[in-house]
Amino acid sequence: MKETHLLCNHTKINYWTDLWFDEYKKSGYIAVTSNLKKYSFYGSNQIESLINYNENQLSRYISVNAFGVDWEDIHHSRSTFHLKQIRNIAIDIDQYTKGLTINQTLDEIQSLILDKILPEPNLVLISHGIQLVYSIHQGASPEMGWLVGYITEQFIEKLLYLGADTQAKDLARLIRFPKSINQKNGEFVRTEIWYDEPYTLRELQAYCRPLTKYRSPRKKQGRMLGNFDERLTAFYKINYYRLEDLRKLAIIRNGNFTYCRNTYIYILAYHQSLMVNSQSTVFEIIWNDVKGIYTEDKSKSVEKLTKSWVKKTVKSAYNDARDFFESFVANGYRIVFKTKDGIIKPYKTENLIKKLHITTEEQRKLRTLINCDIARERDTERKRLERRKKGMKSMEEYNKLRQINKDNMKNKIEGLLKENPNITNKEIAGKLGVSTKTVQRYKKEIIGGHHVSV
Template identity: 30%
Template structure:
């Protein structure tokens, strides 16, 4: 009976969170400081939950397009969340919830849909209308805002990436034997854009060159998140294009992957876990020790990037900041990315590919605005010429003795044009 009740709790929790979802959902169990995990489609999840009852059971908050719990595999972003490790500050979870209800909910932050009492702290979950992975930079911006509001209560920055898993209702926290339980507060799903408009402060802006005396402001919405994410996706795509045969580039690829994961996740432990998994997909993976050795400096660079003092010193020397500020041309040269490969990538592209895309974009814009293509223009001119030839032939039949000047006046064209048309008529006979 107890197992049946626990199973119902877990099934309701996952259903409430993931109803109508698409993609894979990860279930995980923590064993000896590592996660054993499996990925299920939504239709399979409820039937398989009975295998995952017990201690330290987790499930993913977003879904993946393939059975792989990685940032670059995100299919749908379905929720935002903040894990408050309030126990580290000796704060009682019930006291914290009361304070948040009085001073934070619907004021500094929206009211969460779900609150997970994880056995030690509180996890706040906001359900959102599903958005694709392309919205990840905006998702991360809103996520960071929510985290910043709850930092004083132990908000954990390391538990804020899109591939995060949290404990499931009815499972047991092995650290203290407490059962996890969930409080459902409402089923309204927020929209990501509305949350950004209502809660985020005005983001950094810059001025473009003055046009007609009026400066135009351009909002830059967490472009660093966009860049790190786009480069991660490109790195994965490059490995796929090479059929995972990247011998000779493995150390460098793992180094870049770990560095960009650190920048994006702000969680060095998760970054190395993801890097080791990425390496395992190569045709000839590096030994784990070799991955750790070859990518060690990536975490050091990220640590420096997160240091105010290191950033100050770097800027004094003329750099944009601490850490690695690599140009696309440098990465392309290091990895020998060909022009053909660049055509499949989004951001790791050279000047030639960039010009090609700009040309295509301008051409498409002109077409949208109603500007004809060269082929369309030539076709229209041919039709006009045929019409003129038909009219000239009729005029010659009606006025056989007319001069070229008289024919030009009757047709409303120049004498020069009449000469060209007469020449075409002779050629067509």
């Protein structure tokens, strides 16, 4: 297969860089690091440099997606906040944790592909473990992050028995740099192109549990109900962001959930149960998530979690989530709140904030677990940014420009008065194209400021 390092004008994948850069994947920069502390960023016109400085080098990592870089704060630019374009989906497989060899695992992956359980990856990276990378046709907007997350969750579930990493799914994450050297074992990161055409998100979604059911909208009491497809999609989107916030909360607190640890684990397991298909999968994901979670008793001793307790909690959450989802479907993809139906529904935002004691400071770092005041602030800021994009000036800029125009007008009036002290307000207004009242107001200010003797 011919290898090309140049930016192609088509979407065929000939070389590994074509997954990161093509005619549509130019928005933002790809991050590369060797120590997870210092980052270099590469744009679509720097592919040769990307290859020359990183291939055959020890311990190199590359971001799966592209970011808008804050050049004054480069280190923090590799974050979901700065995410500019989603370019790939990557799955990490640590087959050695299951006692499998590389070849055994690759054979299993081929079987899943032949059985149409899994799409053929565009790129396979092989060193100590295996990474499957799927290129997204034309890239995707950060707004589609929830769908990319949904697809990633589903693919991980299919590959769990081979050692798929349940925690490697962040949109800002890194993977091993193709053709670099793995410092753990000194092995070259083998790079294989398996499928040479990128996938649309819809094509990848076809391998997941059905996300939507297509039915025609119907009318009721003269009003058009929302399309079932849209309702179910909105539900999964909200659920994905809820999970994202719950996991971020654990990072913010460094795992300290004193007084609410059990509640937190149940809620986390409940929302995870709405994303994947089996209770065993939920347990494996949740167990990995909560290993660092703890609570302190009155003596400040740390109370450790046990696998048996987490399994019981996951079982309870999974059964509650299953009953809720069956009710949700039966009610036309609507959440019907009835106090006596026995259905445990997802907590409303305000209740969840109370149960997990989420502070205002913590809420400001989250996406959906926020109170009304923060939501209002963000909406105001969003509208302000939209106005800036449309060319509207800020209030400070507007007032500054207004003052400049006002000073110019006063100078013109003052000039006319100096030329002809007997000129009337009506004559001045006619010359300057303003009202006589405006002239009168400015003349008072001029006289008050002793600019001219009238």
